[in-house]
Amino acid sequence: MAQFVEEFSVLQKILTEVQSLGYSVTSVEQLTPEVVGAWAASHGFSEVVTDAGTHAAWVQGSNLAEIAAATASEASTATTTGTAWTLGSTAATVAEADVLVGDVVNATGELVSENVATTALTNVEMSGLGLAATETGAGATAAAVTLTPKTVVICGAAAALGLTIGFDTGQAIVAEMEGNDFDWEHDSVGGKIITYLTSDGRTYLKQDLIDKLKKYFIEKGMYGSGGPEGEVVTTTTVQVSYMDVETFGGYLLSQLQRPSNFPAGDFTNMLVRAIDNWNDILTYNGDNQGDMSNSKITKFTAEAVWTSSYKEIRLYATFNNTDYVNSGSFNQQSGGSVTCTTTAEAGRAGTVNRIFKSRYSYPYTQTDGQGCSSGQITLQVSNPAPGTSTAEISRIDGLNIGHMTTPVPGVNKKPGATYPATNVPVSTTYPTWASQRKYVDNPDDIIQDRTKPRTPILPVQLPFSDPEDVSQPDSQNNPNPDPNPNTKPMEDLKPQPDPDTKIPTDDQGQNDDPDPTTGGGGSGTMGTGMVHIYNPTLAQLAAFSEYLWSGLFDLDSFKKLFQDPMQAIIGLHLLYATPTRDTNDHNIIVGNQNTGKMSRIVTNQYINIDFGKVVINKYFNNVCDYIDTELELFLPFVGFTQLSAKELVGKKVGLKGTIDVLTGTILYKVFNGDQVLYAYAGQCSVQLPLSGVNYSSTIASITGLIGAAGIGIATVASGGTLTPVMAAGGAAAAANTATHMSHQVQRSGGIGGNAGAMGPRTPYIIVTRHKPYNPSQFNEYYGYPSNIKATLTKCTGYTRVKDVRLHGITATSAELSEIEALLKGGIII
Amino acid sequence: MHITLYKTESESNRLTKQIREPIAMEGNLRDSSNVVDPVITIAITNPTAYNYMYIEEFGRYYFIKDMKSLRTGLWEFYLHVDVLTTYADKIKQLQVIIDKQESSTLSSENYNDGSYACKEENFTEVCQFPVGFSSQGEFILLTAGQISATA
Numbered sequence: 001m002a003q004f005v006e007e008f009s010v011l012q013k014i015l016t017e018v019q020s021l022g023y024s025v026t027s028v029e030q031l032t033p034e035v036v037g038a039w040a041a042s043h044g045f046s047e048v049v050t051d052a053g054t055h056a057a058w059v060q061g062s063n064l065a066e067i068a069a070a071t072a073s074e075a076s077t078a079t080t081t082g083t084a085w086t087l088g089s090t091a092a093t094v095a096e097a098d099v100l101v102g103d104v105v106n107a108t109g110e111l112v113s114e115n116v117a118t119t120a121l122t123n124v125e126m127s128g129l130g131l132a133a134t135e136t137g138a139g140a141t142a143a144a145v146t147l148t149p150k151t152v153v154i155c156g157a158a159a160a161l162g163l164t165i166g167f168d169t170g171q172a173i174v175a176e177m178e179g180n181d182f183d184w185e186h187d188s189v190g191g192k193i194i195t196y197l198t199s200d201g202r203t204y205l206k207q208d209l210i211d212k213l214k215k216y217f218i219e220k221g222m223y224g225s226g227g228p229e230g231e232v233v234t235t236t237t238v239q240v241s242y243m244d245v246e247t248f249g250g251y252l253l254s255q256l257q258r259p260s261n262f263p264a265g266d267f268t269n270m271l272v273r274a275i276d277n278w279n280d281i282l283t284y285n286g287d288n289q290g291d292m293s294n295s296k297i298t299k300f301t302a303e304a305v306w307t308s309s310y311k312e313i314r315l316y317a318t319f320n321n322t323d324y325v326n327s328g329s330f331n332q333q334s335g336g337s338v339t340c341t342t343t344a345e346a347g348r349a350g351t352v353n354r355i356f357k358s359r360y361s362y363p364y365t366q367t368d369g370q371g372c373s374s375g376q377i378t379l380q381v382s383n384p385a386p387g388t389s390t391a392e393i394s395r396i397d398g399l400n401i402g403h404m405t406t407p408v409p410g411v412n413k414k415p416g417a418t419y420p421a422t423n424v425p426v427s428t429t430y431p432t433w434a435s436q437r438k439y440v441d442n443p444d445d446i447i448q449d450r451t452k453p454r455t456p457i458l459p460v461q462l463p464f465s466d467p468e469d470v471s472q473p474d475s476q477n478n479p480n481p482d483p484n485p486n487t488k489p490m491e492d493l494k495p496q497p498d499p500d501t502k503i504p505t506d507d508q509g510q511n512d513d514p515d516p517t518t519g520g521g522g523s524g525t526m527g528t529g530m531v532h533i534y535n536p537t538l539a540q541l542a543a544f545s546e547y548l549w550s551g552l553f554d555l556d557s558f559k560k561l562f563q564d565p566m567q568a569i570i571g572l573h574l575l576y577a578t579p580t581r582d583t584n585d586h587n588i589i590v591g592n593q594n595t596g597k598m599s600r601i602v603t604n605q606y607i608n609i610d611f612g613k614v615v616i617n618k619y620f621n622n623v624c625d626y627i628d629t630e631l632e633l634f635l636p637f638v639g640f641t642q643l644s645a646k647e648l649v650g651k652k653v654g655l656k657g658t659i660d661v662l663t664g665t666i667l668y669k670v671f672n673g674d675q676v677l678y679a680y681a682g683q684c685s686v687q688l689p690l691s692g693v694n695y696s697s698t699i700a701s702i703t704g705l706i707g708a709a710g711i712g713i714a715t716v717a718s719g720g721t722l723t724p725v726m727a728a729g730g731a732a733a734a735a736n737t738a739t740h741m742s743h744q745v746q747r748s749g750g751i752g753g754n755a756g757a758m759g760p761r762t763p764y765i766i767v768t769r770h771k772p773y774n775p776s777q778f779n780e781y782y783g784y785p786s787n788i789k790a791t792l793t794k795c796t797g798y799t800r801v802k803d804v805r806l807h808g809i810t811a812t813s814a815e816l817s818e819i820e821a822l823l824k825g826g827i828i829i
Numbered sequence: 830m831h832i833t834l835y836k837t838e839s840e841s842n843r844l845t846k847q848i849r850e851p852i853a854m855e856g857n858l859r860d861s862s863n864v865v866d867p868v869i870t871i872a873i874t875n876p877t878a879y880n881y882m883y884i885e886e887f888g889r890y891y892f893i894k895d896m897k898s899l900r901t902g903l904w905e906f907y908l909h910v911d912v913l914t915t916y917a918d919k920i921k922q923l924q925v926i927i928d929k930q931e932s933s934t935l936s937s938e939n940y941n942d943g944s945y946a947c948k949e950e951n952f953t954e955v956c957q958f959p960v961g962f963s964s965q966g967e968f969i970l971l972t973a974g975q976i977s978a979t980a
Contacts, residue, residue: 264959534970541968568973574966589974599970612959620945622938628947636962655958661969686966762961767954770947778944783929784936785944793921797931804925814865815912819920822913826929828843829921 150174150184153193157205157213161426162417163222169411173220182216183673184209207427212674214420222411223419264612264652423608531570532589533661535581536599541572544588544597568593573685576636576761579661580604602661611655611763613671618650619769623785625649628770635668635763637756638682643670643765647677655763659684668763686757782826792829800826831885832856832869834876841892845917848881856884856906864889865910876904881911890914 018025151170154177158164184193193209217223420429536544548569568591585598618625631643633655643653654671664685670678775781783798792799801823806816832855835848856871864887882891891908899905913920929944930936 268957268959530973532972532974534968534972536968536970538968541970544970570971570973571969572971573969575969576962576964576966578963578967579969588970588972590972591974593974602969609962610960614956614958616956622945623941624945624947626939627941628945662971664969684962685969688968757966760961761964762957764955764957767956768951769954770949770951773946773948774944779931779933779936782944783931784933784938785940785942786927786930786936787940787942788927788930788935788937789924790927790935791921792923792925795927795930795932795935798929799927799931800929802926802928804923806923808922809916809919811912811916812865815910815916818910819912819916822842823920823923823925824928826842827913828840 149192150177153205154213157210158217158222158411160210160430161214161217162419163217163411173411176220177216183212211426214426215422218420218422264614264654268612268614531662533579533602533605534586534588534599535579535602536588540585540597540599544595544599547595547597548590569690572688572690573664574688574757575607575659575661575664575685576757577607577609577659577684579607605661607659607661609657609659611657613652613654614765615652616645616649616765616767620772624770624772630768632766632768633670633678633763634760634766635680635682636759636761637666637684638668638680640766641678641680643678648672653765682756684756686754795829797828798826799829800824830856830858830869832871833883833885834873834879835881835883836879837881841911842913844913844920846881846890846911846914850879852879859905866894867891867908868905869908870899870903870905872903874902876906882906882908884908888915 015025015027151174154173155170158170194206418429420426579602581600581602584600586601588595588597588599616631619629626646626649629645629649631645631648632640633643634640635655651672654673655668656671657666657668659666664683664687666682666684668678668680668682669676670680780798783800787802792801804820804823806820809816809819811819831853834852834854836850837846837848839846839848854871854873856869859868859870862868867884867887869884876896880893882893883889884891890911892911893906894909895907897905897907927935928942
């Protein structure tokens with residue numbers, strides 16, 4: 001009741017003031033966003049905007065101050081009266097708490113310290129307008145549980161995480177997230193996000209949500225490559241043997257790198273389709289179109305393009321004589337038509353959903369220039385120009401290849417801000433957020449299980465622009481920001497895993513790729529000072545070898561510590577991944593000798609590789625997708641292993657790996673969403689012998705690997721820990737035997753180390769499905785599986801009953817028995 | 830007793846039978862009959878084209894299991910009650926756990942009860958991850974020694 005009175009008084013205040021501004025509104029129900037916006041403007045706010053007429057926001061100076069909502073009935077009359085919603089460089093504040101209006105839950109929430117939290121969300125339902133609750137309870141912080149539009153959350157969270165995002169871009173990002181099935185979990189209510197608003201105007205988000213958003217921003221490439229425009233980030237050389245133009249087009253497509261912000265599943269599917277379409281083009285024989293093998297193509301370009309509105313994979317062919325490319329419509333093999341122009345870069349092909357059938361026209365006379373000579377293709381990753389409107393993310397030219405990574409259009413990094421890192425929780429990146437962390441009972445707990453750990457929430461000024469600003473304690477208003485004597489250190493405040501939960505919790509599974517370094521300081525073994533890890537180029541290695549076998553090596557001095565110089569050279573191996581290394585060369589140290597030979601030095605013992613995600617699509621849309629589908633995962637340097645179709649069909653399967661540069665050990669982790677479902681270890685280094693003894697041991701180790709049964713160490717998550725299970729299938733193989741009694745074929749033995757280097761270097765999943773063998777319209781004869789409770793009047797056709805309680809039928813017992821028998825035998829309704 | 834003879838082509842397990850060509854007649858219940866499997870006599874010339882009956886006094890529909898000519902113009906009918914059609918309206922209101930259903934709206938196609946059959950013959954699809962290892966190897970040289978070593 002008190003809340004209603006306060007609501008009414010605030011609205012009444014606004015109503016009175018807008019009437020004095022000349023608006024002919026007579027009741028609070030007539031307070032549209034437009035009218036509220038005018039009221040806000042009269043208080044010095046400017047640039048009032050609305051989002052599709054549902055909410056109003058206004059800006060004072062560079063600060064986005066507040067959001068107001070119209071009731072549902074008023075929304076239709078709202079209009080946009082301002083410019084685009086932007087964020088300034090200063091953290092927003094909510095100065096006038098007494099006029100705080102917002103789209104809040106019609107409920108009271110208390111943000112309290114962990115130990116005294118008792119109640120939180122009750123009577124959760126939306127209302128058009130509401131107020132923050134008054135402060136109640138000792139030690140409690142007055143708060144309202146609010147529902148904030150996703151776009152506002154995205155803009156605010158992005159600002160906190162070092163990005164600036166305009167309102168339109170924020171909307172586009174939200175749309176993209178919805179399209180990618182971003183898991184908002186129970187943070188989303190009615191399309192809005194649960195936020196928590198304290199009486200001092202600070203908005204809190206749940207910690208797991210902002211960690212998720214951070215991860216999403218990074219994965220979408222919003223932080224870009226981060227360097228000055230045009231700076232070459234990496235260069236990779238690919239050897240190309242002679243190919244004809246037909247093969248070369250497909251080859252370029254296959255070499256196309258996935259842009260970091262291009263969804264992995266989409267990229268894979270579109271790439272496969274583009275290559276298929278290219279093959280279609282090569283085999284197509286239209287009436288007035290020639291054979292591709294006779295075309296004279298001087299240049300191919302393959303590119304992947306990601307923008308906020310579309311994604312495409314394209315293949316361009318540049319012809320040296322454009323007269324032979326028809327202008328007009330070309331029939332598609334699969335129906336429809338496209339237009340091919342007579343520009344220098346005609347022949348755009350492979351665009352998903354509208355494939356261009358580029359073709360040399362009839363008649364053709366050119367027969368030369370069909371091939372692309374052998375040589376090198378250079379993949380160059382460089383920083384894009386700021387504000388690039390079209391994100392040409394990945395591009396390979398036949399003769400000159402450029403591979404660009406550009407931030408998402410409309411997203412800019414704030415200069416000087418602290419940017420989050422993939423493997424570091426936001427509570428670590430922004431430590432003062434953790435110090436201001438509040439706890440609230442999980443709304444689910446109130447209904448279900450209050451014994452579960454409470455969800456920590458982190459302060460985020462929504463919207464605000466600088467995470468450092470909110471991280472500073474407000475010494476005037478909050479001299480003792482955490483008066484609770486029971487406050488625990490940050491680490492202790494992490495949610496504790498539910499002992500009954502078998503799936504890893506966030507800290508176990510979602511904060512993946514933890515630095516395996518132990519003991520603190522340095523990077524793994526390197527921090528001990530006992531071992532040096534170098535990453536020499538071939539020339540540097542040759543120079544070092546020359547030094548070792550020259551008279552320059554001070555053997556006498558060396559022998560004070562070692563009997564043999566080779567004892568100080570622990571090993572030499574090849575890794576097919578780029579380690580993190582210092583940009584400067586360093587002297588190579590051997591024992592107590594500074595050889596004076598230079599090499600790049602590895603600065604992190606571990607390499608994290610994100611192999612991306614693939615989607616295991618449902619094929620039959622029935623139980624056959626699970627019981628008759630087998631998944632086999634090929635992992636380079638490990639081999640094949642079985643995955644459970646029941647766990648992964650219809651899901652996005654992610655794969656990440658961590659390589660120990662020191663030993664060459666690789667640990668693969670298979671994800672479904674954020675959960676690690678499988679882990680496999682292997683050996684991905686190719687040992688290079690340094691001496692005769694060393695060579696013998698290398699051969700012995702390889703032989704041992706080949707002879708070893710099984711494929712590394714397969715583990716599954718169980719009870720929060722990784723426990724070994726049978727390799728090469730294990731439980732999945734057993735399940736398969738139960739359903740089909742078929743022989744399990746092991747596709748490979750252990751192929752780690754040197755053998756692995758000769759195998760495929762890209763992981764893949766083989767999906768094996770059995771062909772269905774159901775009679776046509778079998779459902780009319782024995783029905784689809786059901787196991788559903790229903791009234792028979794809702795059933796049609798063949799119906800077989802599993803169980804029934806005969807009630808309401810006045811019949812003899814013999815008749816009732818017969819009715820039951822007939823129902824269980826199947827009747828036709 | 831009032832009886833009506835019908836012809837029906839409906840399946841015996843169909844809840845509501847499609848009946849046609851009714852003939853209303855009078856019949857007599859034989860001694861020692863019961864309501865589930867009654868035996869009645871009817872004066873009729875040739876009833877062999879009929880296979881279904883309704884007995885008004887019993888309020889039940891019956892399958893004609895067999896019929897026997899006692900003499901010219903008098904037939905004996907051996908019946909069995911059709912509980913489905915007789916109690917169709919009540920049966921439709923029953924709450925049941927459905928085991929199988931012809932309609933997909935009340936089915937759970939992801940529920941495995943052995944309905945779906947597959948051949949041992951299979952086909953495969955390969956889903957390649959977008960990122961792989963580098964094609965070029967990186968040399969890793971490991972040495973032991975002191976950081977402060979001098980030339």
